[in-house]
Amino acid sequence: MVVKFKDCCAVKPSQPTWQGCLTLSEWDQVGLITHVPTIYFYKPDHNFVTSSDTIANTLKDSLSRALVTFYPLAGRLHWIGGGRLELDCNAVGVRFIEAESSSKLDDFGDFSPSPEYHYLIPTLDYTLPIHELPILLVQLTTFKCGGVSLSLTISHAVVDGQSALHFISEWARLARGEPIEVMPFLDRKVFQALNIPAGSATLGLDHSEFNHPPFLLGQADNIEERKKKTTVAMLSLTKDQVEKLKRMANEGTNCNNSDTKRAYTRYESVAGHIWRCASKARDHKNEQPTAMGVCVDSRNRMQPPLPQGYFGNATFDVIATSLAGDLVTKPLGYASSRIREAIEKVTNDYVLSAIDNLRNQPDLTRFQDLHALGSDQGPFYGNPNLGVVSWLTLPLYGLDFGWGKEIYMGPGTHDFDGDSLILPSPDGNGSATVALCLQVAHMDAFKKHFYEDII
Numbered sequence: 001m002v003v004k005f006k007d008c009c010a011v012k013p014s015q016p017t018w019q020g021c022l023t024l025s026e027w028d029q030v031g032l033i034t035h036v037p038t039i040y041f042y043k044p045d046h047n048f049v050t051s052s053d054t055i056a057n058t059l060k061d062s063l064s065r066a067l068v069t070f071y072p073l074a075g076r077l078h079w080i081g082g083g084r085l086e087l088d089c090n091a092v093g094v095r096f097i098e099a100e101s102s103s104k105l106d107d108f109g110d111f112s113p114s115p116e117y118h119y120l121i122p123t124l125d126y127t128l129p130i131h132e133l134p135i136l137l138v139q140l141t142t143f144k145c146g147g148v149s150l151s152l153t154i155s156h157a158v159v160d161g162q163s164a165l166h167f168i169s170e171w172a173r174l175a176r177g178e179p180i181e182v183m184p185f186l187d188r189k190v191f192q193a194l195n196i197p198a199g200s201a202t203l204g205l206d207h208s209e210f211n212h213p214p215f216l217l218g219q220a221d222n223i224e225e226r227k228k229k230t231t232v233a234m235l236s237l238t239k240d241q242v243e244k245l246k247r248m249a250n251e252g253t254n255c256n257n258s259d260t261k262r263a264y265t266r267y268e269s270v271a272g273h274i275w276r277c278a279s280k281a282r283d284h285k286n287e288q289p290t291a292m293g294v295c296v297d298s299r300n301r302m303q304p305p306l307p308q309g310y311f312g313n314a315t316f317d318v319i320a321t322s323l324a325g326d327l328v329t330k331p332l333g334y335a336s337s338r339i340r341e342a343i344e345k346v347t348n349d350y351v352l353s354a355i356d357n358l359r360n361q362p363d364l365t366r367f368q369d370l371h372a373l374g375s376d377q378g379p380f381y382g383n384p385n386l387g388v389v390s391w392l393t394l395p396l397y398g399l400d401f402g403w404g405k406e407i408y409m410g411p412g413t414h415d416f417d418g419d420s421l422i423l424p425s426p427d428g429n430g431s432a433t434v435a436l437c438l439q440v441a442h443m444d445a446f447k448k449h450f451y452e453d454i455i
Contacts (some may be wrong), residue, residue: 001103001116003100003119003153005097006098007097008096009096011060011094011138012064012067012093012094013071013091013271014064016066016091017071017091018071019089019091020089021086021087022086022088022089022186022188023085023086024074024085024087025313025355026354027191027312027313027314028188028313028356029358029368030367031367031369032369033368034124035137035154035156035368037122037151037152037153037412037413038151038153038164039121039151039410040150040408040413041108041405041409042145042149043146043147043407052221054149056176058384058402059096059138059150059401061443062172062174062401063094064365065163066171066180067091067093067439069180069184070170071152071186072158072186072311073092073094073159074093074094074135075087075088075089075092076130076132076134077130077131077157078130078131081365082362083364083365083366083368084364088131092134094138096137096138096139097139097140098163100141100145101119101142102144103116104142104145105142105143105333106145110234112232112233113232113410113414121151121153121412122139122151122401124137129149135158137154138151139151141155141306144410145175151412156313158313159311159313160225160314161389162299162314162315162394163312163313163361165395169181169395169399171401172400174308175401175402176400179292182309182310183309184309184310185311188312190310191355207354211404212366213291213380213381214286214289215292215384216288216383216384217285222380225382226380226417228441230415230416230440232413233438233443234398234410234433235434235436236431236432237433239425239430241431242269242432245269245270245454246265246269248269248390248424248454249268249272249273249332249335250263250264250269250333250338251331252331252404256271264333264337266432267339267390267392267422269336270432270434271335271336271339272292272333272336272390273454274388274436275320275327275335275339275388276328276332278438278442278446279328279384279443280449281329281443282330282383282384284324284328286325287288287323287325289324289384289426290323290324290379290384290385291320291321291384292319292339292342292385292388293319293387293388293389295315295317295389296385297315298315298316298351302348303323303348304454311325316351316354318342318346319342320338320342321338322338378438381417381418381419382416383417383418383439383441386420388420388422389421390422391422391423391424392424392432396409397426410423411423413436414435417438417439418437418438419436420434420436421436422434423435434450
């Protein structure tokens with residue numbers, strides 16, 4: 001694919017905004033703190049006749065107005081010592097890139113991620129000081145057929161998926177000439193205000209999610225595993241296959257799970273299936289410890305719940321653990337039970353305890369995923385581990401800036417071993433798609449088990 005870059009500019013808020021340093025919560029500063037990409041493809045309706053310049057101007061104008069309300073996205077991060085960050089709300093702006101390609105949308109087939117995506121998504125040079133990196137980058141690429149792609153990459157140190165999609169949807173509303181529907185709640189001090197009473201039982205809770213996940217047996221680190229070549233696959237599950245996995249997970253109730261009243265969810269069932277297939281494909285020994293990272297939204301698990309529109313990171317990473325032998329020899333319900341157990345840890349007291357734990361850490365670096373920065377430090381969810389993030393309940397689809405809804409939305413590029421996402425069907429028919437990155441040596445075997453094990 002040949003992509004020609006036409007223009008690059010900084011889009012700033014259209015009106016003066018509050019300026020100063022915004023204190024980040026503990027959740028903002030642990031886990032993934034680099035940028036996360038998404039991409040949308042559009043094929044404007046034949047009744048919508050406009051030039052690419054008009055589309056670009058519409059996007060830039062509405063973006064500048066959106067940044068008045070969502071002004072943290074126009075700022076920059078700064079290290080302040082101890083592996084901690086703060087957000088300088090300085091209105092420096094968002095990087096907006098315009099590009100064009102001689103390719104056509106039909107050339108992308110089913111839009112499965114490919115190396116060509118790298119030309120369509122903004123890249124960052126993480127060797128630069130962090131205060132020189134935009135929080136948000138946008139790229140508009142126009143294709144020969146008149147279609148366009150809109151890609152965004154946004155700092156996970158500033159927002160989680162729920163907040164990122166909140167911003168994108170409100171930006172689209174402004175582009176359509178509509179007012180903002182849900183104002184963002186920007187005060188991160190809502191977490192700083194959470195204090196644990198002296199002598200509280202929460203102080204004794206175990207926080208295994210702060211420990212590094214296990215290494216392969218016989219290895220003292222994961223440096224060699226980090227170096228291995230990876231590949232990405234988009235694996236589709238029909239509604240019948242999803243329902244079959246749920247039935248498999250819920251067969252019997254003696255699956256190391258005390259809660260037998262509530263059936264395992266779509267996520268617990270599909271994620272358990274992914275975890276089992278990964279251990280099989282990686283040919284783990286029975287005694288190999290393995291961990292699965294689970295991302296839990298704490299917004300409604302807090303007492304009281306976080307304010308509507310809370311804009312930041314409110315997702316909490318926990319880990320499900322098992323021996324590989326147990327995963328692959330026991331029924332699917334066992335894997336789902338381990339995942340359920342990890343999710344149900346995330347109560348109000350557990351979150352308060354975790355916040356207290358992080359506040360008392362002299363340095364947060366060991367809790368940060370810095371792999372994209374070229375670091376071998378921080379948690380690694382590649383072999384023998386993986387992370388399975390659910391986008392099943394996020395408002396992913398129907399992003400209309402005024403020229404119709406997207407024909408495809410995807411997670412962009414992700415090339416770290418063990419990264420996976422579960423996406424719902426765009427038409428809500430109960431099917432799902434798993435976006436998965438594994439080492440090249442393991443992918444074929446994974447695909448085989450992924451489909452053959454649904455019996």
